Amino acid sequence: MLFLQRVIPYEKTIEFSTDGIYVVDGQGITLYVNTAYEEITGYARNELVGRHMRELINAGYFDQSVSLHVLERKQQVTILQKIGQQQKDVMVTGNPIFDDHNNIQLVVTSVRDITQLTRMTNELKRERSRAKMNRHMYTFTLNKEHTFFLSPQMNQLIETIERIADFPTSVLLLGPTGAGKEVLANLIHSSSSRKDNPFIKINCGAIPENLIESELFGYSRGAFSGASSDGKIGLLELADGGTVLLDEVAELPLAVQVKLLRVLQDKHIQRLGSVKSRKVDIRLISATNKPLRKLVEEGRFREDLYYRLQVIELIIPPLRERSEDLLALIDYFFDYYVRQYSIQKMMDPATKLLLLNYHWPGNVRELKNVIESMVVSVPATTIEPDDLPRHLKNIGINASTMSLKEQLNEVEKRIVYKALEDHPSLRQAAKQLGIDHSTLIKKLQKWESC
Incomplete structure (x- = not known):
């Protein structure tokens, strides 16, 4: 009652505060709750006033009480917690008020909604x-x-x-x-x-x-x-x-x-x-x-x-089963890179025919890389069949026309791709080949970029 008598002159000020105010006595019993606290938490003051903080914790209103921390430590305590029916993030600061004998008479707690800040x-x-x-x-x-x-x-x-x-x-x-x-x-x-x-x-x-x-x-x-x-x-x-x-x-x-x-x-x-x-x-x-x-x-x-x-x-079917897409993508990628690099280029019809007859095991990615390479690396204005990579222009030609290094590279590719067919996991394929997982990834990336 003494608290209520003291607070009456300041009640309007406390009620207009945007921070929630919660007051308990020296035993931890709730004495006062302002309107802002009700709005922040969704709890009505008549649910809280007159009840001990420990009782409210046990009833599930709070997971912890800063008022009880203050009563225990006899000093100001600040905590961050989620509170109320909407579990808002709040910063809670409890301040002890001592009597003449240095006993805690009241704990006045301010509760600030920091949900938006969080x-x-x-x-x-x-x-x-x-x-x-x-x-x-x-x-x-x-x-x-x-x-x-x-x-x-x-x-x-x-x-x-x-x-x-x-x-x-x-x-x-x-x-x-x-x-x-x-x-x-x-x-x-x-x-x-x-x-x-x-x-x-x-x-x-x-x-x-x-x-x-x-x-x-x-x-x-x-x-x-x-x-x-x-x-x-x-x-x-x-x-x-x-x-x-x-x-x-x-x-x-x-x-x-x-x-x-x-x-x-x-x-x-x-x-x-x-x-x-x-x-x-x-x-x-x-x-x-x-x-x-x-x-x-x-x-x-x-x-x-x-x-x-x-x-x-x-x-998604492989490119070799989509002949309409292959022709469209050849024209599209060629025009795209000519514009991209501001280069005047033409493609000989015989070159396009070879591209159309190739089976493209690397699908759209391989096609895109091959065309970009031709556009930027061929010095002549017209790209002839001889300007194509060896594996494209020599379709059907015996492998003996390739250098030893190229033939060994092709053999390595076949072995690696066969291992990938047999083992659905890259790690398992690498283990079967006797190489490191990262080495296998680098090889595949290198071949896809060629």
């Missing part, structure tokens, strides 16, 4: 991480280069993409290396309502197995030896609100597959070393050139994850 701080961390990841091999920036298809197979795929783009369902892209899986992933993202949000590409086969979990899911402070003191936002969390492309998804270790499945089921993500989960909203696109169904049968890929990824399955 949101801005987290968004700043995200943007810093994204800026850093823009220089990282896992990120993907939407390519504005226009690519078109004329074949019935590809037009049917594009029609399907236009129908499903706005739905958040998972998409599985199947097809040989270089056939255009990434191009279709671009199209799905850019045609969806998520197009202005992050689009992050993750090459599952390029991340070392011992790092892939922390890269995908992130980690909290002190999660493991060598972890950053600030923790790290995972790639999946960075893509919140946008799209993730998991390229070479067949390379995911089984332990990581379990955790990815949980993210797809619960829509929450948990960083390594943390007990707290965070809600995420991502659209997942997966891509592989491996027979996932066969891997499931062999126990090398989880069946439950397979069906989660395969809600929509799009199969």
Whole structure:
């Protein structure tokens, strides 16, 4: 009663405060709550006044009480906590008021809603991480280069993409290396309502197995030896609100597959070393050139994850089965690079015929690289058949016309590609070949760029 008598002259000032005010006596019993506190927490004062803080904690109103901390320590205490029905982020400062005998008479607590500040701080961390990841091999920036298809197979795929783009369902892209899986992933993202949000590409086969979990899911402070003191936002969390492309998804270790499945089921993500989960909203696109169904049968890929990824399955045929696309893409890439490098070039019809007759095992990626190479490396204005790489202009010619080094390179290619056919995992293929996983990746990248 003495407190209430003292506070009456200041009641209007306290009530107009934008900070919540919460007052307890020296025993921890609630005496007063202002209107701002009710608005921040959603709790009515008649629920709280007259009740002990310990009782309110046990009833689930708070996870901890700064008032009890102050009574215990006999000094000012500040904590950050989530509070109220909407679990708002608040900064809570409890101040002791002592009587003449140095006993705590009251604890006056101010409660400031910092939800917006926390949101801005987290968004700043995200943007810093994204800026850093823009220089990282896992990120993907939407390519504005226009690519078109004329074949019935590809037009049917594009029609399907236009129908499903706005739905958040998972998409599985199947097809040989270089056939255009990434191009279709671009199209799905850019045609969806998520197009202005992050689009992050993750090459599952390029991340070392011992790092892939922390890269995908992130980690909290002190999660493991060598972890950053600030923790790290995972790639999946960075893509919140946008799209993730998991390229070479067949390379995911089984332990990581379990955790990815949980993210797809619960829509929450948990960083390594943390007990707290965070809600995420991502659209997942997966891509592989491996027979996932066969891997499931062999126990090398989880069946439950397979069906989660395969809600929509799009199969991209190899370029050799799309003659209409081949002719269109030859003309398109040639015109594109002539304009790109401001070079006057023409292509002899016989050269184009050889390009059309080649089987293009590297698909669209190989075609694009070959044409760019011709445009920039051939000194003459007209590109003749003799200007083509040896393996293109000598189709059907005996290998003896090639140098020893070239013949050995072709043999090496056949051995490596045969190993990749026999082993769906790059790591397993590398082991069978007796070379390091990273060496195999470098060889494949070198051949695809030739």
